Amino acid sequence: MRLLPPVLLGAITALAATISTTHDHRPSTLTPRANAPTCKLTASNGGYVGGSLHEAFGPSTVCAPSKGLLNTFMFFVDFSDYPASNTGDDTPAKLKEFFAPSMEWYTHSSYGRLNFSLAVDASRFYRMPGNASTYNLGRGTITTESHLKYIRDAVDVYLSAGGKAPGDPYDVVYIVPARNALTIEAAFTTLTPIRSRSGVSFSKFSAVTTGMNTYTHWQYKVINHETGHALCLPDLYPSTGSAGGYVGGWDLMGYIKATGPDYFAWHKWKLGWIDDAQVDCITDRGSTTHTVYPVELKGSAMETKAVVVKRNNTMALVAEVRAKTGVDMTACATGVVLYTVQNADPRGRVAGPIRVIDSTPRSGGCRGEELSDGTLTLERVKTLAVPGWNVTVSVTEKVGEAYRVKVDVY
Structure with missing residues (x-):
């Protein structure tokens, strides 16, 4: 749990994660990888103010060094x-x-x-x-x-x-x-x-x-x-209710005892551990295919670690791959994890700035974490139409630890 300076403490409210159904389609001649900086969400003032924590990229005077x-x-x-x-x-x-x-x-x-x-x-x-x-x-x-x-x-x-x-x-x-x-x-x-x-x-x-x-x-x-x-990462759990409620057993900013505690690819990108060259950015309608490698492994500098569909300046959808390795040795499921990212107003924070999308709702999850088994895999759920997004994500092939992921934006 983080605490903010007194000047900001009274201004923080839990904001509902309101999702527009209108997709922001901007024409682009750039490849998804060259276009990566376009998919970075930014705060309304271009960065951080005071001690506010959110999922935006931008300069900061309050964050400890992450590299x-x-x-x-x-x-x-x-x-x-x-x-x-x-x-x-x-x-x-x-x-x-x-x-x-x-x-x-x-x-x-x-x-x-x-x-x-x-x-x-x-x-x-x-x-x-x-x-x-x-x-x-x-x-x-x-x-x-x-x-x-x-x-x-x-x-x-x-x-x-x-x-x-x-x-x-x-x-x-x-x-x-x-x-x-x-x-x-x-x-x-x-x-x-x-x-x-x-x-x-x-x-x-x-x-x-x-x-x-x-x-x-x-x-x-x-x-x-x-x-x-x-390092300026926000909590990913509800202010009331159980830890991990928004992200299940993924990312220890949501649940410290998560079975897959490694940081999301979005967080690693924000911290500078994943480079722009490792992120495929989608801003237009159409169908694209991507080879995505596990977040837990360093890999080469050109291996894609995340596919990001940017809706607008405040919301994005992310697909990443998780494997049982590195700090995720205890993960109870592997495959493609889908989640939405929402930027908070710099004066407050969004309730659930990252929310994992469950491919197997009401399954009970694994090890008591409902969202922990909600990955896309070749063996179980291969395709998911993301509710409210006009986006369908499919797993088409597995090559070693990497997955071929097809993204259709309508």
Whole structure:
């Protein structure tokens, strides 16, 4: 979950995903691949404002770097009402091991384009000045102000107790409580630079705090989900209801425990892990055929990773291929995943900015995730007419891990 600065907090509303039935047909002499930049959705102001998160492309001053080096730091805190046991799994050294796989996850998902550098102070727990119960860090009680107070208290305590100040501010800082701090409930991200109250610049872009559900439910990948917010990716789950409601078992921005947790091709394109040359863009009526390769595999620089049908400046339809490999080794279905992308107003966000289209509705899904088996394959559902889009997508052949995908736009 991400939190926005106070100036934006009151402006955020859950917008209905309204879909026009009119297709924006613009003549083009470009090939689908050369035309790829045309399919990028942009915010109404051409980029980001403040801490608003959405699915648009554009420049940003609030997003942590998604390519090259992401310089991050983690330290541990405890409380007088919940002191760390400093035994068993509740020691800084053991917690460091607990979160270590998060770095490897990004290496695989980014095809090596993001070097996730995580420095950890595992020397001790730093005692917070307030009781855990006073910080109001539950899902129903947290505010931007209470989150920032917690973060600044932690940074102040760390520095005053002899913690080393960064020579150059970190991109993202992670503040992790001891395992028994029961009232520090969930994980949150604040998209704002962090300074100590004495003026020490500690992080350039954001701070992440974890909570009890990290240990009891989400495990280490909560770091990957919250870091996704630091990279300016939005939540893909309903503000009320079950996690994964819009995307099922795909993309950990919708469900951290997803069976296919790798980022959607759209997100990888937005983050710069997939190049324009790997995206086929369709803006006109007609029939086209594409060879699409799995999102999980780096492949060659010219392998198509996504086919995008652009409806207008705010909506697109995406077809991508998923395989049981990379960080999706636990996927319970493979094949072509279809989903819609909707750009949010920069002052708020859309309810379900990405929504997976289910080829097998009411099947019950697999492993309890309704949408997880909704792929197009040669063995089950080969063709799907996308509701409301005048678009039909068909799987015609499988070559190795790649699929031949036919797209008809009427």
